[in-house]
Amino acid sequence: MRLAAENLSAHRGEDLIFSNLSFHLEGGSALLLTGRNGSGKSTLLKVAAGLLKPASGLILFWYDTDRKAPRLAEAAHYLGHRNAMKPELSVRENLTFWKDFFGDHEGGEGLSVLDAAAAVELETVLHLPFGYLSAGQQRRMAFAKLLVAYRPVWIVDEPTAALDTSAESLLSNLMREHQKAGGMILAATHQPLELLNVEHLEMKGFEFAAQEFVP
Numbered sequence: 001m002r003l004a005a006e007n008l009s010a011h012r013g014e015d016l017i018f019s020n021l022s023f024h025l026e027g028g029s030a031l032l033l034t035g036r037n038g039s040g041k042s043t044l045l046k047v048a049a050g051l052l053k054p055a056s057g058l059i060l061f062w063y064d065t066d067r068k069a070p071r072l073a074e075a076a077h078y079l080g081h082r083n084a085m086k087p088e089l090s091v092r093e094n095l096t097f098w099k100d101f102f103g104d105h106e107g108g109e110g111l112s113v114l115d116a117a118a119a120v121e122l123e124t125v126l127h128l129p130f131g132y133l134s135a136g137q138q139r140r141m142a143f144a145k146l147l148v149a150y151r152p153v154w155i156v157d158e159p160t161a162a163l164d165t166s167a168e169s170l171l172s173n174l175m176r177e178h179q180k181a182g183g184m185i186l187a188a189t190h191q192p193l194e195l196l197n198v199e200h201l202e203m204k205g206f207e208f209a210a211q212e213f214v215p
């Protein structure tokens, strides 16, 4: 498994947020994006997840040496700032929806809804409307969405924001387990995540990008 980003640049509105970024990742490794607020971390993750079109460059993903995915997004889960759960549906209904909607990607199998909830230590609140959970419980449950359907790549934006230290280490541990099973992680964070085989990329923001841009 291999990922290559070549000369990526992206705009938000009129502003060039980053330019000519390149990185390479192998299965089991992680790219950790750091940088001040507004420096472009979420923008880069959205480009990787196929939610924003880059102004230039490409992201390519290979399952093995000679088989390329049509798009990285098809092999990836994306967990953004928002949890993407319906507040009025129960936790079980939300996770069941996502499990059916995503289905498993080749190469692995997602956990059952109960096992995924147990993995984030919330199996006792499956019957509650998602909207009743605390902010930290909601974030943990949103993370369980990554577990119910298999994807080799996890793209996660501030996955542990608003979490207490024990939940932070719980999710870090689940991310390391994903890496040990050969998975890849792209993460933006202000907290230390303690992932394995980490490449760091510090985002600098658009003032810097404008100086660097070579169209």
Ligand SMILES: Nc1ncnc2c1ncn2[C@@H]1O[C@H](COP(=O)(O)OP(=O)(O)OP(=O)(O)O)[C@@H](O)[C@H]1O
Pocket: 012, 013, 014, 017, 035, 036, 037, 038, 039, 040, 041, 042, 043, 044, 188, 203
């Ligand atoms: N829809 C938009 N239109 C115009 N500008 C935008 C839009 N969305 C974001 N931006 C700008 O793009 C820049 C990069 O934002 P981005 O969310 O990628 O930063 P970030 O590094 O993830 O920040 P944070 O650490 O606060 O999450 C910011 O200056 C932001 O104001």
